[in-house]
Amino acid sequence: MIDLYYWPTPNGLKIVMMLEECGLPYRVIPVDIGAGEQFTPAFLKISPNNKIPAIVDPMTDQPFSLFESGAILMYLAKKSRSLLPREADQEYKVLQWLFWQVGGLGPMAGQFGHFKQLAAEPSPYATSRYRGEYRRLLAVMDRQLETGGFLVGDYSIADIACWPWVHAAERLGENITEFAYLNRWYQTIFSRPATQRSLAGMQ
Secondary structure, X not given: OEEEEEOOOHHHHHHHHHHHHHOOOEEEEEOOOXXXXXXXXXXXXXXXXXXXXXXXXXXXXXXXXXXXXXXXXXHHHHHHOOOOOOOHHHHHHHXXXXXXXXXXXXXXXXXXXXXXXXXXXXXXXXXXXXXXXXXXXXXXXXXXXXXXXXXXXXOOHHHHHHHHHHHOOOOOOOOHHHOXXXXXXXXXXXXXXXXXXXXXXXX
16 A cells, blocks of 8 residues: 655645546555644655655555655556556657646746745735746646647546646636636546545545
């Protein structure tokens, strides 16, 4: 059984979605980031960057720990042989969108949320800048989804990586219905049983 070190954030949600989709048994170990539990020595041995999510897989010869959500998605896809194409060209197309999310969509949405909702002092410039970048990236996805139901071919870890950060739009005060193809994609993934189970676990 895989141990998932988790808190209900978009990056945490994507790993739960993946585990639910690929059917690997797992146990959730909460890490209360509001209380500073991510800085404990025990957790830092698993995730030296003091961020969730992280996993420990004891089903290998030696317990194997991994942090960074993109790396975890790749590991689980390889382990379960699912949600990552085996053809090299398609695999790399999926990975380019995975890296796009971890390097762009997630950080921009995270900074937008911070300056909009958490900053000790208002910063209109920062809020406007990160909101604009978040919306630009949503538009990039919308254009990509115009020609297909998912980001690359069939449902994959690229979609799983991106979906929680689009799910966060409502909390950030954004309406994705203006992005027709993105909204269709969002609703399709929202209706998947694994997504529903994952969201129920965040309550």
